[in-house]
Amino acid sequence: MSTQKVAIVTGAARGIGAATAQRLASDGMAVAVLDLNADSCQDTVDAITKAGGSAIAVGADVSDEAQVIDAVDTVTDKLGAPTVLVNNAGVLRDNLLFKMSVDDWDTVMGVHLRGAFLMSKTCQRHMVDAGWGRIVNLSSTSALGNRGQANYSAAKAGMQGFTKTLAIELGRFGVTANAIAPGFIQTDMTKATAERIGVPFDDFIKACADDTAVKIAGQPEDIANAVSFFAAEAARYVTGQVLYVAGKPMN
Template sequence: MINLTGKVAIVTGAARGLGFGIAEKLVNLNATVIINDIDKAGVDAAVKTLEQNDGKVFGYVCNVANEQQVNEFVDQVLTENERIDILVNNAGINRDGMLHKMTSEQWKTVLDVNLTGVFHMTQPISKIMREQNGGRIINISSASWLGNVGQANYAAAKAGVVGLTKTAARELARYDVTANAICPGFIDTDMTRGVPEKVWDMMVSKIPAGRAGKPEDVANCISFLASDQASYINGEVINVGGGMVL
């Protein structure tokens, strides 16, 4: 059984949805969990909920697209906890639009959060993990990294996350730090619930499992990658999508 007692984990974009499900799973496995999000009310609510389950959880407001905020956040977490063992780069947004209609603002906003934000978090924390000779970096990419109609910005960012993950895996392996990417398929979250019913039905029809995924489906995979049992799994891109990508 996986037990993360003594491990300090950061989960970005964890106020709700997939990020919250990931944080909840890590709390249940006895990790100290740092919830990060730009939504203060959401962070406070998430911390309150998880504390009721006797979890050791703390919340911080930080925009991963802002390098200064990230560095201050990481410094504070390290000062208060003395180590950082697990980083889950989950924070992400979408600003969908067909390629010929997409604005530069839509493009830049998504890249800033979904790709540059992953770099902002990974760079300082990778230094910490190198010095402590151990750590787990788990990046949330997407099945859309292979390309998806209306998501040129999102797909490009998520493909970039895969490349960043594989580079980190090569550079950090000698320090007992692993870096892996998870590509969720169609997961039932606040983001996906906003799509029209016809689109929802179409997406589910493409999934051999016959249902949308749940946050815990992704969280279960993350909990294994975060554990000591996964110490020899590095640089992998793992689809969690009920067979949607085969």
């Protein structure tokens, strides 16, 4: 029987999720590339398989319980029981509080928090059965508060509390749970933010880079590298932590 570990990365069609899926595959894991639409995952899957790795595309709305259960069952049937889960799926519905609709609030909470809850709950039984598991949740520096992001900030702060609780509950079963809180990362999502506020993306990138201590813009691979550490055997004594990957000190 193969001892290859199986990972699920949500929101893996592009950006941080795609880079993370490719990194975990290069680490030797079989990877389920999960996003809302399986077809959108094909580029990520192709990149992994072209490099000699193993991956499948899976379509699911992480905020829908039935779809999550079906997706995890599909992964288990095709690749094996997942023992590494990266909850990366996310959406933005930015607006000032007085303009923010209930749908904007619910959509962000549904994908980020409900999605992480459903995926973690469904995958943890496989980890407990195996006596080994890794859950990595994507938070954000916005968890510390950010104008125009009451929904996103609340969801990302909630992700940190969720992570710490998973660490406490699952640690005795050999399962760790940690969170990564990126600062500015150059992705399609942050490009959309620049467009929304009417700033050319190159100018937006430069301003964000200038605001860091290292004077560079973060790339998806910077987050993937951190996920790789948390997902590794070597990180067995690290759990319930929030790692800010932001190019500068964060409080």
